[in-house]
Amino acid sequence: MIRILFVDDEPDLLRGLKRAFRSKRKEWDMSFAEGGAEALEIMAENPADLVISDMRMPEMDGATLLEEIQKRYPLTVRFILSGQADEDSTLRAVGVSHQFWAKPCDLENLEAMITKLFLLREELKPETWHVMNAIQACPSPHHVTRNLTQELDGDETDLEAVTKIVAGDVSLSAKLIQLTNSAYFGTGNYVLVPGQAVRLLGLETMRNLVKKEGFWSEIDQSLGAVDIFQQMSIAADIGERVGLKIGMSEKDWSLARQVCKFFMLAPMLEKSTIIKDVNLDDGRYLAALWGFPDALLEYLSMEKLLNSNEDLPVFARAVLAMVFPEFAAKCDLEDPTLVIFVREIERARAEEIGGGDD
Numbered sequence: 140m141i142r143i144l145f146v147d148d149e150p151d152l153l154r155g156l157k158r159a160f161r162s163k164r165k166e167w168d169m170s171f172a173e174g175g176a177e178a179l180e181i182m183a184e185n186p187a188d189l190v191i192s193d194m195r196m197p198e199m200d201g202a203t204l205l206e207e208i209q210k211r212y213p214l215t216v217r218f219i220l221s222g223q224a225d226e227d228s229t230l231r232a233v234g235v236s237h238q239f240w241a242k243p244c245d246l247e248n249l250e251a252m253i254t255k256l257f258l259l260r261e262e263l264k265p266e267t268w269h270v271m272n273a274i275q276a277c278p279s280p281h282h283v284t285r286n287l288t289q290e291l292d293g294d295e296t297d298l299e300a301v302t303k304i305v306a307g308d309v310s311l312s313a314k315l316i317q318l319t320n321s322a323y324f325g326t327g328n329y330v331l332v333p334g335q336a337v338r339l340l341g342l343e344t345m346r347n348l349v350k351k352e353g354f355w356s357e358i359d360q361s362l363g364a365v366d367i368f369q370q371m372s373i374a375a376d377i378g379e380r381v382g383l384k385i386g387m388s389e390k391d392w393s394l395a396r397q398v399c400k401f402f403m404l405a406p407m408l409e410k411s412t413i414i415k416d417v418n419l420d421d422g423r424y425l426a427a428l429w430g431f432p433d434a435l436l437e438y439l440s441m442e443k444l445l446n447s448n449e450d451l452p453v454f455a456r457a458v459l460a461m462v463f464p465e466f467a468a469k470c471d472l473e474d475p476t477l478v479i480f481v482r483e484i485e486r487a488r489a490e491e492i493g494g495g496d497d
Contacts, residue, residue, distance in 0.1 A: 141257050142168045144187035146178045146204065147220075148196040159246045167253075175199030179207065186212045189253065191240075194221035194228055202231040209235045213273040216256070216428065220244060226347070229323055234275050234353015238430040241322035252430070259424045270414045271425045277310035277404065278358035278411050284349075287311070291346045301345060302334040309400050309407060314354060315340070316401075317429035329432055331397055358411050387450050395454045398438040401426055402459060419466060445469055457481050 145156050153171045160169065170187065172178035174196055181187075190208055194201035205217045219232050222242040232239060240249060260268050287304045290296060305311045315336035318324065324344055330336050337345065348354045387395075404422025408414045414421075423439040437443060444452045444459070457480035460467035470477060 140166060140168045141189065141253070142170070142185065142187040143253070144170045144172060144178060144181055144190045145220075146172045146175065146190065146192040146196075146201070148174055148193065152193075156246075160250065163250065175201075175204040175207075178204055179211075182208060182212060182215075187215055188257070189216040189218065191218045191220050194219050194232065200228060202228050202235060205232065205235040214269055216272060220249075226324075226344075230347055230351050233318065233323060233348065233351055237272075237428050238317075239321040239323045252427075255436075256424075256427050259427050263421055263424055264416075267414055267417060267421055268424060270408075271428060274408075274413070274425070275353035276314055276355045277408065278356045278413070279308050279310040281357050283308045283311065284355055284357055288349055291342065291349060296342050298338065298342060301342065302337045305337055306333045309403050310358075311355065312336075312397075312400060313404065313426070313429065316431055316435075318348075320432055321430045329434075331394060331432060331435060387454065391451045392454060394434065394438070395451045395458075397435060398444075398451070398455045399458045401431070401435060402439055402444075402455070406463070419463065441469070445471075448474075453477055453480055457484055 145153060147153050147156075150173060153173065157169065157171060160167065163169075170181050170185075172181055175192075176199065178190070178192070182190075190205065192201040192204055196204075201219050201221060205219070208215055208217060217236045219236045219239040220242060221239070229239075238252075263271075283304060287301065290300050290304060305315060312333040315333050316330060319330040319336040319339050324340060330339065340348075401422065402420065404425050405414070405417040406419060406422075408422070409417045418441075420439055420441045423436060426436055426439055438452060438455060444456050447453070453474075456466075456470055457477055460470055460481070461484065472478070472481075
């Protein structure tokens, strides 16, 4: 049974939530608190799997409460469910919450998200989801964080330059997909591409974000995770050209590129020594925890990528096989569609290595 704690200073809202989720009583063990102090008392007696808190509450606001829960109970999933919040509170919530839901929210969507998240958790080893729940941000190479800070601090910041830096790093891309698909900054949009996320947030919000703890962390570049992402980036670049050449739609190859990028979440965390012994698609849980849209989550599954004959998963399959031998070993290398993709990708890569640019 999933233990869920709802926190809000409005008793009527809590009663409404209790009524709305009455049908889930056999699956959810629900508790309700009218403020931060009461919530911490409940947590001390029986820590919840998920805390869903309002932001604007007297004495202790939601960001402060979730910060305290993060310190004491790092395995607990933390959602904000709130109406309007000032930017300072929202920025504080970035590092301590996994998702931000705006009031009024579609409770059916919230229920579906919770169900999906905890079903995915069941597929992971406890030690894997323990670490993922505690992560504030995936690590980025120092040169990436340095370049982004320098660009944002410049006198004439170039939006396209910021977009390129973010899109070139899987960790920053993941963080911005998290922030723009939730309602942290009044966005709550359906965003698949990091560049779109940067444009939605704007440069001033980006400047504020890079100063906040929990927005990013840095990786030890000697560990090999950076090399993997560079390989993936090269493979995806080549694959994208091949996709265009054989007539894939722009929408499909754009989504496929993001699938390839975010499929790297778990291997990157393993190479960074943050998690040990992961499965290639364990990052799907982290993507769900951070509220990635279903269009991405659907394809972050080994089963989907290996068994579908649609162009998009076959494209992603061919690109991932170039980078991960263990993934290639699971592919049917005689699949005619995959053979075409692989042949075209190998030809494009040979041209690139040989300096061909015709």
